[in-house]
Amino acid sequence: MQFSKSTDYALHALIHLGHSERSNNVGIKELSLSLGVSESYLSKIMSKLRQDGIVRAVPGVKGGYELARAADQITFLDVIQVIEGRQQLFECSNTSSRQHQLLAEEGAAQRDQKRPREKVCLVEKVMDGAEQQLHQYLREHTIQTILDEAFKHCTREANKK
Amino acid sequence: MQFSKSTDYALHALIHLGHSERSNNVGIKELSLSLGVSESYLSKIMSKLRQDGIVRAVPGVKGGYELARAADQITFLDVIQVIEGRQQLFECSNTSSRQHQLLAEEGAAQRDQKRPREKVCLVEKVMDGAEQQLHQYLREHTIQTILDEAFKHCTREANKK
DNA sequence: TTTATAATGGATCTTCTATATCCAGAATAA
Protein backbone atom coordinates (compact mmCIF):
# COMPACT_ATOMS: atom_id res chain seq x y z
CA MET A 1 0.00 0.00 0.00
CA GLN A 2 1.49 3.27 -1.10
CA PHE A 3 0.47 6.75 -2.07
CA SER A 4 0.47 7.22 -5.83
CA LYS A 5 2.97 9.28 -7.77
CA SER A 6 0.12 11.63 -8.62
CA THR A 7 -0.15 12.62 -4.97
CA ASP A 8 3.56 13.34 -5.00
CA TYR A 9 3.20 15.51 -8.10
CA ALA A 10 0.15 17.31 -6.70
CA LEU A 11 1.83 18.22 -3.43
CA HIS A 12 4.97 19.47 -5.11
CA ALA A 13 3.00 21.45 -7.66
CA LEU A 14 1.04 23.17 -4.91
CA ILE A 15 4.23 24.03 -3.08
CA HIS A 16 5.54 25.59 -6.25
CA LEU A 17 2.37 27.67 -6.57
CA GLY A 18 2.56 28.67 -2.93
CA HIS A 19 6.14 29.73 -3.37
CA SER A 20 5.51 31.97 -6.38
CA GLU A 21 4.31 35.56 -6.16
CA ARG A 22 0.65 36.26 -5.56
CA SER A 23 -1.53 37.13 -8.59
CA ASN A 24 1.18 35.64 -10.77
CA ASN A 25 -0.15 32.57 -12.53
CA VAL A 26 2.17 29.66 -13.15
CA GLY A 27 1.75 27.79 -16.41
CA ILE A 28 1.81 24.03 -16.83
CA LYS A 29 5.09 24.37 -18.73
CA GLU A 30 6.91 25.91 -15.81
CA LEU A 31 5.40 23.41 -13.37
CA SER A 32 6.29 20.38 -15.45
CA LEU A 33 9.83 21.68 -15.90
CA SER A 34 10.22 22.27 -12.19
CA LEU A 35 8.92 18.83 -11.18
CA GLY A 36 10.32 16.79 -14.03
CA VAL A 37 6.97 15.41 -15.17
CA SER A 38 5.33 15.61 -18.58
CA GLU A 39 2.97 18.50 -19.20
CA SER A 40 0.14 16.26 -20.36
CA TYR A 41 0.16 14.10 -17.28
CA LEU A 42 0.56 16.93 -14.84
CA SER A 43 -2.32 18.81 -16.46
CA LYS A 44 -4.67 15.95 -15.59
CA ILE A 45 -3.66 16.28 -11.96
CA MET A 46 -4.05 20.05 -11.98
CA SER A 47 -7.52 19.64 -13.44
CA LYS A 48 -8.51 17.47 -10.52
CA LEU A 49 -7.17 20.04 -8.08
CA ARG A 50 -9.16 22.72 -9.86
CA GLN A 51 -12.38 20.71 -9.85
CA ASP A 52 -12.03 20.37 -6.11
CA GLY A 53 -11.39 24.04 -5.54
CA ILE A 54 -7.76 23.73 -4.46
CA VAL A 55 -6.41 25.82 -7.33
CA ARG A 56 -7.79 28.27 -9.84
CA ALA A 57 -6.96 28.03 -13.54
CA VAL A 58 -6.88 30.76 -16.14
CA PRO A 59 -6.52 29.85 -19.83
CA GLY A 60 -4.95 32.02 -22.46
CA VAL A 61 -1.92 34.27 -22.63
CA LYS A 62 -0.44 34.97 -19.22
CA GLY A 63 -2.75 32.29 -17.87
CA GLY A 64 -1.88 29.40 -15.60
CA TYR A 65 -2.61 28.17 -12.10
CA GLU A 66 -2.68 29.75 -8.67
CA LEU A 67 -3.76 28.58 -5.23
CA ALA A 68 -7.49 29.05 -4.69
CA ARG A 69 -6.95 29.83 -1.00
CA ALA A 70 -4.16 30.55 1.45
CA ALA A 71 -1.43 27.91 1.70
CA ASP A 72 -2.20 27.34 5.38
CA GLN A 73 -5.77 26.44 4.41
CA ILE A 74 -4.70 23.60 2.14
CA THR A 75 -4.01 20.53 4.25
CA PHE A 76 -2.17 17.40 3.20
CA LEU A 77 -5.43 15.55 3.77
CA ASP A 78 -7.25 17.81 1.31
CA VAL A 79 -4.77 17.07 -1.43
CA ILE A 80 -4.55 13.36 -0.75
CA GLN A 81 -8.30 12.94 -0.78
CA VAL A 82 -8.62 14.72 -4.11
CA ILE A 83 -6.03 12.51 -5.75
CA GLU A 84 -6.48 9.18 -3.99
CA GLY A 85 -10.21 9.38 -3.55
CA ARG A 86 -12.27 9.22 -0.40
CA GLN A 87 -12.90 5.51 0.07
CA GLN A 88 -11.91 4.27 3.49
CA LEU A 89 -8.48 2.72 3.96
CA PHE A 90 -9.97 -0.66 4.79
CA GLU A 91 -13.22 -2.36 3.86
CA CYS A 92 -14.30 -5.86 4.75
CA SER A 93 -14.83 -7.77 1.55
CA ASN A 94 -17.10 -10.51 2.80
CA THR A 95 -19.52 -9.16 5.33
CA SER A 96 -21.77 -12.12 4.67
CA SER A 97 -19.15 -14.75 5.48
CA ARG A 98 -19.63 -17.11 8.38
CA GLN A 99 -17.01 -15.44 10.52
CA HIS A 100 -18.65 -12.06 10.23
CA GLN A 101 -21.82 -13.34 11.78
CA LEU A 102 -19.77 -13.77 14.94
CA LEU A 103 -17.36 -10.85 14.68
CA ALA A 104 -19.82 -8.15 13.80
CA GLU A 105 -21.44 -6.00 16.40
CA GLU A 106 -24.75 -4.23 16.14
CA GLY A 107 -23.64 -0.83 14.98
CA ALA A 108 -25.54 2.16 16.37
CA ALA A 109 -28.48 -0.09 16.98
CA GLN A 110 -28.87 1.10 20.55
CA ARG A 111 -29.21 4.76 19.68
CA ASP A 112 -31.10 4.71 16.46
CA GLN A 113 -33.94 2.23 16.61
CA LYS A 114 -35.37 3.19 13.26
CA ARG A 115 -32.63 1.96 10.97
CA PRO A 116 -32.28 -1.68 10.09
CA ARG A 117 -29.49 -3.11 12.24
CA GLU A 118 -26.20 -2.58 10.49
CA LYS A 119 -23.41 -4.94 11.38
CA VAL A 120 -19.99 -3.38 11.83
CA CYS A 121 -16.94 -5.62 11.53
CA LEU A 122 -14.62 -5.42 14.53
CA VAL A 123 -11.56 -5.58 12.29
CA GLU A 124 -12.90 -2.67 10.32
CA LYS A 125 -13.48 -0.76 13.54
CA VAL A 126 -9.81 -1.01 14.46
CA MET A 127 -8.71 -0.06 10.98
CA ASP A 128 -11.03 2.92 10.96
CA GLY A 129 -9.44 4.03 14.20
CA ALA A 130 -6.04 3.83 12.58
CA GLU A 131 -7.28 5.84 9.64
CA GLN A 132 -8.54 8.55 11.96
CA GLN A 133 -5.07 8.81 13.50
CA LEU A 134 -3.57 9.22 10.06
CA HIS A 135 -6.14 11.82 9.02
CA GLN A 136 -5.63 13.78 12.20
CA TYR A 137 -1.95 14.19 11.42
CA LEU A 138 -2.54 15.01 7.76
CA ARG A 139 -5.07 17.66 8.72
CA GLU A 140 -2.50 19.38 10.92
CA HIS A 141 0.01 19.78 8.12
CA THR A 142 -0.50 22.18 5.25
CA ILE A 143 1.30 23.51 2.20
CA GLN A 144 2.34 26.41 4.40
CA THR A 145 4.05 23.98 6.78
CA ILE A 146 6.44 23.06 3.99
CA LEU A 147 7.02 26.64 2.90
CA ASP A 148 7.88 27.61 6.48
CA GLU A 149 10.30 24.71 6.85
CA ALA A 150 11.98 25.51 3.56
CA PHE A 151 12.37 29.14 4.65
CA LYS A 152 13.95 28.09 7.93
CA HIS A 153 16.55 25.98 6.16
CA CYS A 154 17.21 28.79 3.75
CA THR A 155 18.09 31.31 6.44
CA ARG A 156 20.10 28.72 8.32
CA GLU A 157 22.22 28.13 5.23
CA ALA A 158 22.65 31.86 4.75
CA ASN A 159 23.87 32.35 8.32
CA LYS A 160 26.61 29.81 7.86
CA LYS A 161 28.27 31.85 5.16
CA MET B 1 -4.95 4.05 -1.63
CA GLN B 2 -6.39 1.06 0.18
CA PHE B 3 -5.32 -2.03 2.03
CA SER B 4 -5.54 -5.10 -0.18
CA LYS B 5 -8.10 -7.85 0.22
CA SER B 6 -5.24 -10.14 1.19
CA THR B 7 -4.73 -8.13 4.36
CA ASP B 8 -8.40 -8.54 5.10
CA TYR B 9 -8.17 -12.30 4.61
CA ALA B 10 -5.01 -12.58 6.67
CA LEU B 11 -6.46 -10.72 9.65
CA HIS B 12 -9.66 -12.73 9.63
CA ALA B 13 -7.81 -15.99 9.25
CA LEU B 14 -5.63 -15.18 12.25
CA ILE B 15 -8.69 -14.33 14.31
CA HIS B 16 -10.14 -17.69 13.40
CA LEU B 17 -6.96 -19.41 14.52
CA GLY B 18 -6.89 -17.41 17.73
CA HIS B 19 -10.46 -18.35 18.42
CA SER B 20 -9.96 -22.09 18.02
CA GLU B 21 -8.64 -24.40 20.73
CA ARG B 22 -4.93 -24.53 21.41
CA SER B 23 -2.91 -27.40 19.88
CA ASN B 24 -5.77 -27.91 17.48
CA ASN B 25 -4.65 -27.18 13.94
CA VAL B 26 -7.07 -25.61 11.53
CA GLY B 27 -6.90 -26.76 7.92
CA ILE B 28 -7.08 -24.50 4.88
CA LYS B 29 -10.46 -26.06 4.05
CA GLU B 30 -12.07 -24.90 7.28
CA LEU B 31 -10.48 -21.46 6.98
CA SER B 32 -11.57 -20.92 3.40
CA LEU B 33 -15.10 -22.01 4.27
CA SER B 34 -15.25 -19.68 7.23
CA LEU B 35 -13.99 -16.66 5.31
CA GLY B 36 -15.60 -17.34 1.97
CA VAL B 37 -12.37 -17.33 -0.03
CA SER B 38 -10.93 -20.00 -2.29
CA GLU B 39 -8.52 -22.49 -0.73
CA SER B 40 -5.83 -21.88 -3.34
CA TYR B 41 -5.72 -18.16 -2.82
CA LEU B 42 -5.90 -18.29 0.94
CA SER B 43 -3.08 -20.83 1.07
CA LYS B 44 -0.75 -18.31 -0.60
CA ILE B 45 -1.54 -15.85 2.14
CA MET B 46 -1.06 -18.42 4.89
CA SER B 47 2.31 -19.31 3.37
CA LYS B 48 3.43 -15.71 3.68
CA LEU B 49 2.30 -15.63 7.30
CA ARG B 50 4.23 -18.80 7.95
CA GLN B 51 7.41 -17.51 6.27
CA ASP B 52 7.27 -14.51 8.58
CA GLY B 53 6.77 -16.55 11.70
CA ILE B 54 3.20 -15.46 12.42
CA VAL B 55 1.74 -18.96 12.10
CA ARG B 56 3.03 -22.50 12.13
CA ALA B 57 1.97 -25.04 9.49
CA VAL B 58 1.80 -28.81 9.74
CA PRO B 59 1.21 -30.91 6.61
CA GLY B 60 -0.45 -34.30 6.56
CA VAL B 61 -3.45 -35.83 8.24
CA LYS B 62 -4.74 -33.73 11.14
CA GLY B 63 -2.39 -31.00 9.96
CA GLY B 64 -3.20 -27.34 9.44
CA TYR B 65 -2.28 -23.95 10.85
CA GLU B 66 -1.96 -22.49 14.33
CA LEU B 67 -0.70 -19.21 15.72
CA ALA B 68 3.05 -19.24 16.21
CA ARG B 69 2.75 -17.02 19.30
CA ALA B 70 0.14 -15.63 21.66
CA ALA B 71 -2.65 -13.60 20.05
CA ASP B 72 -1.66 -10.51 22.05
CA GLN B 73 1.81 -10.72 20.52
CA ILE B 74 0.53 -10.44 16.96
CA THR B 75 -0.12 -6.80 16.16
CA PHE B 76 -2.09 -5.40 13.27
CA LEU B 77 1.14 -3.82 12.08
CA ASP B 78 2.87 -7.20 11.99
CA VAL B 79 0.21 -8.65 9.75
CA ILE B 80 -0.06 -5.64 7.48
CA GLN B 81 3.67 -5.48 6.93
CA VAL B 82 3.83 -9.14 5.98
CA ILE B 83 1.09 -8.79 3.40
CA GLU B 84 1.55 -5.26 2.11
CA GLY B 85 5.31 -5.16 2.32
CA ARG B 86 7.57 -2.80 4.21
CA GLN B 87 8.11 0.03 1.73
CA GLN B 88 7.29 3.41 3.15
CA LEU B 89 3.87 4.88 2.53
CA PHE B 90 5.31 7.72 0.51
CA GLU B 91 8.44 8.11 -1.57
CA CYS B 92 9.48 11.09 -3.62
CA SER B 93 9.79 10.02 -7.22
CA ASN B 94 12.06 12.74 -8.53
CA THR B 95 14.66 13.63 -5.98
CA SER B 96 16.77 15.09 -8.76
CA SER B 97 14.13 17.53 -9.98
CA ARG B 98 14.70 21.24 -9.79
CA GLN B 99 12.26 21.76 -6.97
CA HIS B 100 14.00 19.23 -4.77
CA GLN B 101 17.20 21.16 -4.87
CA LEU B 102 15.34 23.84 -2.94
CA LEU B 103 13.01 21.75 -0.83
CA ALA B 104 15.47 19.19 0.43
CA GLU B 105 17.33 19.61 3.66
CA GLU B 106 20.65 18.15 4.55
CA GLY B 107 19.58 15.01 6.28
CA ALA B 108 21.62 13.94 9.28
CA ALA B 109 24.54 15.84 7.87
CA GLN B 110 25.21 17.61 11.14
CA ARG B 111 25.60 14.45 13.19
CA ASP B 112 27.29 12.10 10.79
CA GLN B 113 30.04 13.89 8.91
CA LYS B 114 31.30 10.76 7.20
CA ARG B 115 28.39 9.99 4.92
CA PRO B 116 27.85 11.83 1.68
CA ARG B 117 25.15 14.40 2.30
CA GLU B 118 21.78 12.82 1.78
CA LYS B 119 18.96 15.14 0.87
CA VAL B 120 15.66 14.50 2.58
CA CYS B 121 12.53 15.86 0.95
CA LEU B 122 10.41 18.01 3.26
CA VAL B 123 7.21 16.54 1.84
CA GLU B 124 8.51 13.08 2.56
CA LYS B 125 9.33 14.15 6.10
CA VAL B 126 5.72 15.11 6.77
CA MET B 127 4.43 11.93 5.21
CA ASP B 128 6.84 9.84 7.24
CA GLY B 129 5.48 11.52 10.34
CA ALA B 130 1.98 10.55 9.31
CA GLU B 131 3.10 7.00 8.74
CA GLN B 132 4.58 6.86 12.23
CA GLN B 133 1.20 7.91 13.67
CA LEU B 134 -0.49 5.14 11.76
CA HIS B 135 2.08 2.54 12.82
CA GLN B 136 1.82 3.59 16.43
CA TYR B 137 -1.90 2.83 16.45
CA LEU B 138 -1.51 -0.43 14.54
CA ARG B 139 1.14 -1.59 17.00
CA GLU B 140 -1.24 -1.05 19.89
CA HIS B 141 -3.91 -3.33 18.46
CA THR B 142 -3.51 -7.08 18.27
CA ILE B 143 -5.45 -10.16 17.30
CA GLN B 144 -6.29 -10.49 21.00
CA THR B 145 -7.91 -7.05 20.92
CA ILE B 146 -10.48 -8.40 18.49
CA LEU B 147 -11.03 -11.61 20.43
CA ASP B 148 -11.66 -9.62 23.62
CA GLU B 149 -14.11 -7.32 21.88
CA ALA B 150 -15.98 -10.24 20.34
CA PHE B 151 -16.21 -11.88 23.77
CA LYS B 152 -17.62 -8.71 25.30
CA HIS B 153 -20.35 -8.53 22.71
CA CYS B 154 -21.09 -12.17 23.18
CA THR B 155 -21.75 -11.89 26.91
CA ARG B 156 -23.71 -8.68 26.39
CA GLU B 157 -26.01 -10.48 24.00
CA ALA B 158 -26.39 -13.37 26.43
CA ASN B 159 -27.37 -11.03 29.29
CA LYS B 160 -30.19 -9.55 27.25
CA LYS B 161 -31.96 -12.89 27.07
C1' DT C 1 -12.45 41.54 -33.31
C1' DT C 2 -8.65 38.87 -33.97
C1' DT C 3 -4.97 36.14 -32.40
C1' DA C 4 -1.71 33.80 -29.76
C1' DT C 5 -1.62 31.14 -25.80
C1' DA C 6 -2.87 28.02 -22.29
C1' DA C 7 -6.12 24.91 -19.92
C1' DT C 8 -9.70 21.01 -20.75
C1' DG C 9 -11.35 16.58 -21.63
C1' DG C 10 -11.80 12.44 -24.47
C1' DA C 11 -9.49 8.56 -26.38
C1' DT C 12 -6.00 5.46 -26.21
C1' DC C 13 -1.89 2.81 -24.87
C1' DT C 14 1.29 0.48 -21.82
C1' DT C 15 2.80 -1.43 -17.67
C1' DC C 16 2.21 -3.28 -13.32
C1' DT C 17 -0.09 -5.21 -9.47
C1' DA C 18 -3.82 -7.61 -7.09
C1' DT C 19 -6.56 -11.31 -7.45
C1' DA C 20 -7.23 -15.88 -8.60
C1' DT C 21 -6.69 -20.79 -10.17
C1' DC C 22 -4.39 -25.22 -11.21
C1' DC C 23 -1.31 -28.77 -10.40
C1' DA C 24 2.84 -31.41 -9.40
C1' DG C 25 5.66 -32.22 -5.48
C1' DA C 26 7.10 -32.33 -0.62
C1' DA C 27 6.18 -33.29 4.10
C1' DT C 28 3.92 -35.54 7.87
C1' DA C 29 1.14 -38.30 11.17
C1' DA C 30 -1.30 -42.39 11.55
Added chain:
DNA sequence: TTATTCTGGATATAGAAGATCCATTATAAA
Protein backbone atom coordinates in the same frame (compact mmCIF):
# COMPACT_ATOMS: atom_id res chain seq x y z
C1' DT D 1 2.95 -47.13 3.27
C1' DT D 2 -0.80 -44.17 2.61
C1' DA D 3 -4.02 -40.63 2.94
C1' DT D 4 -3.92 -36.07 3.76
C1' DT D 5 -2.39 -31.43 3.83
C1' DC D 6 0.72 -27.74 2.97
C1' DT D 7 4.11 -25.62 -0.69
C1' DG D 8 5.52 -23.28 -4.56
C1' DG D 9 5.81 -22.58 -9.55
C1' DA D 10 3.36 -21.38 -13.60
C1' DT D 11 -0.14 -19.00 -15.52
C1' DA D 12 -4.37 -16.18 -16.41
C1' DT D 13 -7.28 -12.07 -15.90
C1' DA D 14 -8.97 -7.57 -14.61
C1' DG D 15 -8.34 -3.22 -13.30
C1' DA D 16 -5.70 0.72 -11.91
C1' DA D 17 -1.76 3.80 -12.42
C1' DG D 18 0.96 6.13 -15.34
C1' DA D 19 1.52 8.37 -19.54
C1' DT D 20 0.72 10.53 -24.20
C1' DC D 21 -1.78 12.81 -28.08
C1' DC D 22 -4.96 15.89 -29.97
C1' DA D 23 -9.10 18.52 -30.94
C1' DT D 24 -11.70 21.91 -28.44
C1' DT D 25 -12.62 25.69 -25.46
C1' DA D 26 -11.62 29.81 -22.98
C1' DT D 27 -9.16 33.98 -22.14
C1' DA D 28 -6.36 38.21 -22.15
C1' DA D 29 -4.05 41.25 -24.83
C1' DA D 30 -3.03 43.44 -29.09
